[in-house]
Structure formats: structure tokens, C-alpha cells
Amino acid sequence: MSPKNEWEREQERVDGVIEDIEQKIEGIEDRAGDVKEEVIGLRETFWEDVTVNIDEPDDIMETYNSLRQQAELLGERERSHKHVYDQLKTLRRMKHSPYFGRVDFTEDNGHETDQVYIGISSLMDRNDENFLVYDWRAPISSLYYDYSPGPAEYETPEGTIEGNMDVKRQYIIRQGQIKGMFDTGITIGDELLQEVLGGHANTQMKSIVATIQKEQNQIIRYDERPYLVVQGVAGSGKTSAALQRVAYLLYQYRTKITADQMMLFSPNPMFNSYVANVLPELGEENIEQTTFQEYMAYRLESRLHFEDAYDQLEYLLTADQTDAYKTRLESVQYKATLQFKHDVDEYAESLSKDGLVFKNIKFRGSTIVSKKNIYDYFYNLDPFISMPNKLEMVNEWLIQQVEAYEKKERSKEWVDEEIELLGKEELLKIHQKLQAGYRGNSETFDDAVLERRLLSKAIVKKYTKPIKRKIEELKFLNMKAIYTALFHSETGLSEKATKVTRENIESGNLFYEDVTPFLYLEDLIKGTHVYNHIRYLFIDEAQDYSPFQFAFLKKLFPYSRMTILGDYNQAIYAHTLHAPSLLSEDLYKEERAEYMTLLRSYRSTRQIIEFTKGMIPGGEAIEPFNREGSLPSVIRTDDQNVHQATLIKELYRLGEKKYDTIAIICKTAEESREAYELLTSCDIPVRLMDKDTYTFTKGILVIPVYLAKGIEFDAVVLYNASDKNYQHQLDRKLFYTACTRAMHELTLMTMEEPSRFIQEISSDSYTYK
Numbered sequence: 100m101s102p103k104n105e106w107e108r109e110q111e112r113v114d115g116v117i118e119d120i121e122q123k124i125e126g127i128e129d130r131a132g133d134v135k136e137e138v139i140g141l142r143e144t145f146w147e148d149v150t151v152n153i154d155e156p157d158d159i160m161e162t163y164n165s166l167r168q169q170a171e172l173l174g175e176r177e178r179s180h181k182h183v184y185d186q187l188k189t190l191r192r193m194k195h196s197p198y199f200g201r202v203d204f205t206e207d208n209g210h211e212t213d214q215v216y217i218g219i220s221s222l223m224d225r226n227d228e229n230f231l232v233y234d235w236r237a238p239i240s241s242l243y244y245d246y247s248p249g250p251a252e253y254e255t256p257e258g259t260i261e262g263n264m265d266v267k268r269q270y271i272i273r274q275g276q277i278k279g280m281f282d283t284g285i286t287i288g289d290e291l292l293q294e295v296l297g298g299h300a301n302t303q304m305k306s307i308v309a310t311i312q313k314e315q316n317q318i319i320r321y322d323e324r325p326y327l328v329v330q331g332v333a334g335s336g337k338t339s340a341a342l343q344r345v346a347y348l349l350y351q352y353r354t355k356i357t358a359d360q361m362m363l364f365s366p367n368p369m370f371n372s373y374v375a376n377v378l379p380e381l382g383e384e385n386i387e388q389t390t391f392q393e394y395m396a397y398r399l400e401s402r403l404h405f406e407d408a409y410d411q412l413e414y415l416l417t418a419d420q421t422d423a424y425k426t427r428l429e430s431v432q433y434k435a436t437l438q439f440k441h442d443v444d445e446y447a448e449s450l451s452k453d454g455l456v457f458k459n460i461k462f463r464g465s466t467i468v469s470k471k472n473i474y475d476y477f478y479n480l481d482p483f484i485s486m487p488n489k490l491e492m493v494n495e496w497l498i499q500q501v502e503a504y505e506k507k508e509r510s511k512e513w514v515d516e517e518i519e520l521l522g523k524e525e526l527l528k529i530h531q532k533l534q535a536g537y538r539g540n541s542e543t544f545d546d547a548v549l550e551r552r553l554l555s556k557a558i559v560k561k562y563t564k565p566i567k568r569k570i571e572e573l574k575f576l577n578m579k580a581i582y583t584a585l586f587h588s589e590t591g592l593s594e595k596a597t598k599v600t601r602e603n604i605e606s607g608n609l610f611y612e613d614v615t616p617f618l619y620l621e622d623l624i625k626g627t628h629v630y631n632h633i634r635y636l637f638i639d640e641a642q643d644y645s646p647f648q649f650a651f652l653k654k655l656f657p658y659s660r661m662t663i664l665g666d667y668n669q670a671i672y673a674h675t676l677h678a679p680s681l682l683s684e685d686l687y688k689e690e691r692a693e694y695m696t697l698l699r700s701y702r703s704t705r706q707i708i709e710f711t712k713g714m715i716p717g718g719e720a721i722e723p724f725n726r727e728g729s730l731p732s733v734i735r736t737d738d739q740n741v742h743q744a745t746l747i748k749e750l751y752r753l754g755e756k757k758y759d760t761i762a763i764i765c766k767t768a769e770e771s772r773e774a775y776e777l778l779t780s781c782d783i784p785v786r787l788m789d790k791d792t793y794t795f796t797k798g799i800l801v802i803p804v805y806l807a808k809g810i811e812f813d814a815v816v817l818y819n820a821s822d823k824n825y826q827h828q829l830d831r832k833l834f835y836t837a838c839t840r841a842m843h844e845l846t847l848m849t850m851e852e853p854s855r856f857i858q859e860i861s862s863d864s865y866t867y868k
């Protein structure tokens with residue numbers, strides 16, 4: 100092929116496709132304007148077109164139907180406006196870069212070779228006859244990701260199509276111009292990957308559709324067993340694959356599944372904002388994202404003061420290793436296990452016979468129903484009825500008791516006083532409400548006795564309403580006492596750890612390790628909280644979840660297929676020491692699960708990967724993507740002043756390289772504050788990131804490792820890489836996680852002997868000053 104001619108021919112095609120796109124945009128813009136006006140018009144005249152008449156039951160029905168019709172019409176127009184608007188957004192994006200790949204494929208026994216161009220969305224020609232571009236998720240597009248030129252096949256709903264791929268080409272198209280074009284081999288364009296990975300880190304993750312690798316494509320398109328478990332080394336594209344998988348599933352099941360039936364559990368709120376752009380960039384809606392932490396806070400409300408995962412980690416990383424520390428560690432580790440779940444299950448079972456603790460139902464200081472009476476009522480119900488059903492029956496019974504009490508209360512003096520104290524506005528409101536309720540009644544409302552009766556009823560109701568709401572939420576159960584009593588029964592926990600747990604709860608606190616068991620027990624008793632509508636759950640950084648937490652999640656999402664991604668070398672929480680994590684095959688004995696492994700790492704330069712892989716057992720298997728950079732440097736200084744001056748000098752050096760994001764990574768929040776103060780005292784513009792920071796920006800950041808999880812930076816400076824700071828087993832994974840956040844440069848600073856994790860590494864893989 101003559102490259103110049105070929106380039107020109109390809110550019111001509113790009114020009115032609117862009118013309119078609121422009122024409123489509125014009126047509127849709129006209130339509131979009133019409134639909135928008137229609138929606139605005141419908142909203143403005145909504146009530147004019149509805150017949151409102153509520154005098155007779157028939158009229159009410161007619162009003163209801165007319166309202167419904169009008170709302171349906173508006174809803175349909177709004178949906179169509181959104182659809183048109185989404186189409187426009189995608190076309191506008193494609194106008195600049197209509198596609199990124201092409202395969203020429205000849206089916207076996209076929210005579211014609213199809214040229215298949217692949218982009219972020221499908222595009223038909225102006226007559227809607229032929230595909231100008233295929234969506235990257237279409238069955239035929241998988242050829243591009245899975246094969247090199249030669250025999251190839253792809254799956255369709257009708258079966259496997261076999262044939263030969265003659266050409267596999269990649270394009271870099273910017274602003275409608277081809278900037279690069281490569282015919283590629285087995286892996287998708289090293290050239291293109293070099294370009295993408297060599298760029299600066301972004302505060303927002305980008306989609307990788309143009310350069311998805313074969314092993315990532317398998318994750319993205321996997322669709323057999325309900326559990327997909329991916330162990331991938333740092334920077335291997337787990338998060339990227341997970342998000343492209345969401346987009347793929349939304350495309351593949353577009354008539355069956357919507358974005359609100361999917362959910363992602365991510366490591367921290369900052370990560371949420373980091374990945375928020377990927378799906379919209381692919382023309383898809385974002386799915387609900389939460390952290391385990393957020394979910395727990397939502398469930399516990401303000402019932403107990405609970406420690407979060409980060410505070411637990413801070414304690415375990417900073418406290419002296421005394422007896423109290425060891426007891427705490429034992430507690431953290433045991434409460435993460437399935438043995439402890441078994442203890443909780445047995446305890447819950449025993450509660451159906453005895454042991455539930457209730458709260459008095461009180462009103463203005465008097466007891467309406469005592470906890471003893473609730474207890475007797477509950478345990479006198481048929482023992483064959485399940486606990487949740489019995490609680491429902493108690494709920495109904497209690498509401499009746501409150502309503503009976505309300506009636507007696509109406510004649511009390513305090514009610515008269517309240518009536519006298521009623522402000523004009525409030526009185527008017529109650530009058531209006533009451534009059535509406537008594538319309539058509541033979542009694543007239545100007546009767547003073549009746550007025551007193553109705554007002555007292557309204558007043559008492561106002562005060563009992565919150566009590567009834569709490570009863571309906573089953574808050575008459577004393578969960579704190581019930582959970583504490585678990586630690587009076589036999590568990591696998593030592594006496595000391597049992598006592599510490601009890602004392603902590605009695606003082607109104609819940610350790611982080613107790614939160615999941617607490618909520619799990621609550622769900623067993625109340626039978627509430629399942630998210631039946633979620634069909635696909637994604638758990639990123641899965642190594643940080645305990646087997647108990649996994650059991651809890653399975654109960655919460657009973658109808659969900661799960662994609663579980665993580666890296667056991669980045670398991671930084673204490674409960675993961677000596678315990679199977681969500682990535683262990685042992686956990687899936689009862690489930691149908693598929694396991695996949697990603698060993699190729701894309702984030703960092705070859706030099707950084709060679710350095711970091713020496714820190715972890717089995718690291719030899721990690722394959723760096725071949726992108727060159729400088730060796731990581733370890734800088735040892737003698738005292739605090741030199742340390743400070745050297746750090747600032749290093750930041751200036753990195754700043755001169757025009758990096759967008761430079762992270763000073765610390766072991767803990769405490770150390771981060773120290774680094775932050777040191778730098779701000781020298782007027783260095785830095786931003787301190789803590790657990791309440793929800794977004795990250797360009798510039799120099801100071802951040803504890805556990806918040807940097809899942810994120811990447813152009814350059815990383817490890818603030819204190821001394822052996823004193825990083826020597827324990829848990830530290831190894833923290834250290835590895837911190838170092839693997841660097842894309843282009845890594846500097847480790849220490850005032851003392853460097854960490855043993857550095858000393859274990861071959862001295863050729865870093866410079867030492």
C-alpha cells in the first residue's frame with residue numbers, strides 16, 4: 100500500500116462521514132427545537148387541558164383520568180426530548196472523532212470483504228441503509244479487540260461467524276483530521292497506548308474504548324456465571340474495565356436493563372467524582388455509586404456514634420502495640436470472618452424464642468405500652484411465624500394501642516392549653532383541613548363542641564404522629580441492647596475482646612468492625628432492606644471487604660449479578676490480614692463464579708513497575724507496559740530542615756516538568772497534616788485531602804494512602820519512606836499502594852533508614868541519594 104494515498108483515502112472517508120454527521124445534527128436540531136417547544140408548551144398549559152371536578156365520585160374519576168392522560172403525554176414528550184438531546188450529544192462528539200478503529204473481515208464462504216469502522220456509537224448513512232460506523236459494543240466489533248489479522252470469529256445471537264481478518268487499523272482523529280494511523284498486530288496499538296498513557300494524569304478518568312486490550316475485553320463482555328471475580332495488579336485497568344462493562348451491558352440489554360438497575364460500590368467519595376465522567380463520555384447515564392461507608396451511615400442514622408473505616412485504620416496504624424491494641428486487632432479480625440457470621444446467625448435464631456429487647460412506647464412522659472408488654476405480646480405469638488412477620492403484627496397492635504390512647508388523651512387539660520395557644524395561621528390551617536374532611540356531613544362545623552372535639556383530635560394526632568412513624572419503622576426494638584447481648588452469649592471472641600466490645604457499645608459507640616454485624620443482625624430480625632431491583636452490582640477495590648461484609652452484601656442484593664474487582668496486594672485494612680478477601684476462590688464455593696486475572700500494568704512507566712513489583716510476593720508475574728521513564732529515586736536526608744528543603748526542591752523540579760497532579764502521599768491523616776503544615780509554612784501552594792474531600796483538583800496535593808486508592812497522579816512523592824514508618828505486614832500493602840499511584844515519576848523521601856520494602860528490591864531499579 101502506498102501510505103500517502105491510503106492516508107488521503109482515509110481522510111476523504113472521514114470527511115464524508117463528518118458531512119453525514121453534520122447533516123444529521125442539523126435535522127435533529129430542528130426536531131429537538133420542536134420537541135422542546137412542545138414540552139414547554141405542555142408544561143405551561145398542563146392545567147388548562149385537564150378537567151378538574153371533584154364534586155361527585157364519577158367526576159373525581161374523570162379528573163383523575165384526565166390528569167393521568169395529560170401527565171403521560173408530558174412524560175412521553177419529555178422522554179423523547181431527552182432521547183433527541185442524547186443523540187445530539189453523541190453526534191457532536193463523533194463529529195470530532197467519528198471512529199478509532201477498522202477491521203476488514205471476510206466471512207468464510209463469503210465473497211465480499213466488509214470494512215467495519217468502529218466508534219463510540221453506531222452511525223448509519225444519510226439514507227439509513229448502511230453502517231458508516233459500528234458501536235464498539237456491537238458483536239462484530241469484538242473482532243477488533245480479540246484478534247490480530249488472520250482467522251477470526253465473533254459471536255452473534257444467531258451463532259458464531261467465522262472468517263478472516265485482513266486488516267486491523269487504528270486511527271487518532273482529532274477535530275476531524277487524522278493525526279495518526281497504524282496497522283496493528285495482536286495487541287491494540289502500542290503506538291496509540293503510548294500516546295494515551297504518556298499524557299498527563301487527569302482529575303477525571305477517561306474511557307479506554309479505543310485501546311481496550313484483549314484480556315480486558317473478556318471482562319467487559321463476560322456474560323455467563325452470575326459472579327465475575329477479577330484479580331488485577333495495580334494499574335491493570337480493573338476500574339476502567341468495570342466502567343466499560345457497565346456501558347457494554349447497558350447496550351447489550353438496552354431493552355431490559357436501565358442504569359438505575361446497576362450500582363457501584365467504590366472505595367471513597369473522591370473516587371466517585373474521579374470516575375463520574377466515563378459513562379457520560381460513552382453516551383450512557385451514570386449508575387448509582389456509593390461507598391460501603393456511606394451506606395452504613397445511611398443505615399445507622401444517628402442511632403449510635405460509629406467509627407468509620409478510616410478512623411479504624413488510623414488507630415491501627417498509629418497506636419502503640421500494647422495489649423489493648425492486640426485485643427482490638429483480634430476483635431477486628433474475628434468480626435470479619437464467616438465464623439462470626441455463624442455466631443450471629445445462631446444468636447438471631449435463639450432470639451425467635453427469647454432475648455429480644457424492646458423499648459417503652461411513651462407519650463409526654465407516660466408509658467403507653469411497656470417494653471414488658473411488648474415482649475409478652477411478641478413471644479405469645481405463634482412460634483412458627485417468622486420474626487419479621489411477628490414484628491409486623493406487633494407493629495399493627497402497637498398502632499392500635501396508640502390510637503386507643505389518643506382518644507383518652509383528647510380530653511386532657513394540656514390539649515385545651517395547646518388549643519388556646521394555637522396561632523391564627525395554624526388554626527386556619529386546621530380549620531381548612533377539618534372542613535374539607537367534613538364536607539357533606541350533616542353536622543355543621545360552627546358547633547363549638549364539635550370544634551373542640553375536632554381540634555383536640557388534630558392536636559393529639561400531631562403529637563402521636565412521630566411515635567407512630569417510629570413504630571412503623573420498628574424502632575420499638577432496642578437494637579443496641581440486642582446487639583450488646585450477643586456479647587453475653589458464646590462467640591469465638593476472647594473474653595477481653597468481648598468485654599471491650601460491650602463497654603464500647605454501652606457508651607453509645609460502635610467500632611467499625613461492629614457496624615456490619617450490627618446491621619446484618621438487624622436485617623435478620625426485621626427482615627428489611629433488600630434491593631430487589633438491582634440486577635448488576637460492581638464492587639471495586641474488593642480486597643478491602645471482609646467475608647462477613649460480602650455475606651451482608653449478598654443478602655442486600657439477592658437478585659444481582661456481581662462483578663468483583665480488586666488486588667490482594669492492595670488490601671490495606673486490618674481485617675484482611677490472614678483472612679480470605681472477596682477475591683479468594685474459597686468464598687465462592689456455593690456460587691457459580693468465573694475468575695479472571697490481569698497481570699499487565701498500564702498506569703506507570705516500566706521503571707516504576709519494575710521497582711514496585713519487587714515489593715510484593717509473586718510480583719515477578721507483573722508485566723509492565725513498555726513505557727519508558729526515569730528510575731524512581733530514594734532520597735535520604737539527615738534532619739528535618741534538610742528534609743524540608745529537599746522536599747521543596749523536589750516539588751520545584753517536578754513543577755518544572757509541568758505535571759498536572761503531584762501527590763505527596765503519607766501513611767496517615769496525622770502525617771498528612773504534618774506534611775501540609777510544613778509546606779504551607781514555606782508558602783508552597785498545596786491542598787490537604789481528607790476523608791471529607793469529595794473532589795480533587797490539579798496541583799500539589801497531600802493525601803493519606805487510603806484516600807489515594809484507585810486514583811493516579813503524574814508524580815508521587817512518598818513523604819516518609821523510613822523503615823520505622825513502613826515495616827509491618829499491613830504497611831507493605833500500604834507502601835505498595837502508595838507507590839503504584841505514580842504514572843511518570845516516583846520519589847521516596849526518608850530521614851532515617853529506608854523501609855525494608857525498599858531494601859528488598861534490587862538496587863538497580865532505583866537511584867539512592
Ligand SMILES: Nc1ncnc2c1ncn2[C@@H]1O[C@H](COP(=O)(O)OP(=O)(O)OP(=O)(O)O)[C@@H](O)[C@H]1O
Nearest residue numbers: 307310311312333334335336337338339701702809
Ligand atoms: N486498555 C487501556 N487503554 C488505555 N489506558 C488504559 C487501558 N487500561 C488501563 N489504562 C489506564 O491505566 C490506568 C490504570 O487503570 P485503572 O485505574 O482502571 O486500573 P486499576 O487496575 O483499577 O488500578 P488500581 O488497582 O491500581 O487502582 C488508567 O489511567 C487507565 O486509563
